[in-house]
Amino acid sequence: MQLSMRNQLTGTITDLDVGAVMAVVKIRLDGGEQVITSSVTREAALDLDLKVGQPATVFIKSTEVTVGVD
Numbered sequence: 001m002q003l004s005m006r007n008q009l010t011g012t013i014t015d016l017d018v019g020a021v022m023a024v025v026k027i028r029l030d031g032g033e034q035v036i037t038s039s040v041t042r043e044a045a046l047d048l049d050l051k052v053g054q055p056a057t058v059f060i061k062s063t064e065v066t067v068g069v070d
Contacts, residue, residue: 003059007059007060007061008058008059008060009027009036009057009060010055010057010058011028011036011055011058012027012030012053012055012056013027013051014027014028016050016051018042019042022040022041023039023050024039025038025040025050036058
C-alpha cells in the first residue's frame with residue numbers, strides 16, 4: 001500500500017481499550033519510550049482486528065497540534 005501521507009510512525013500496540021462506541025489505542029513508537037494515543041471508532045478497531053503486541057503504523061495528518069498545561 002502506498003499513501004501520500006508523509007507523517008508515518010511505526011510501533012507496537014501496547015494498550016487497547018474498546019468501549020461501546022470508541023476505542024483508545026496506545027502505540028509505543030519504535031526506538032524509544034514515546035507513546036501515541038489514538039481514539040478510533042469501535043467498528044474500526046474491530047475491522048482492523050487490533051491486538052496488544054501487534055505492529056502498527058501511526059499516520060498523522062494535522063496542520064496544528066496544541067497542548068497546554070498550568
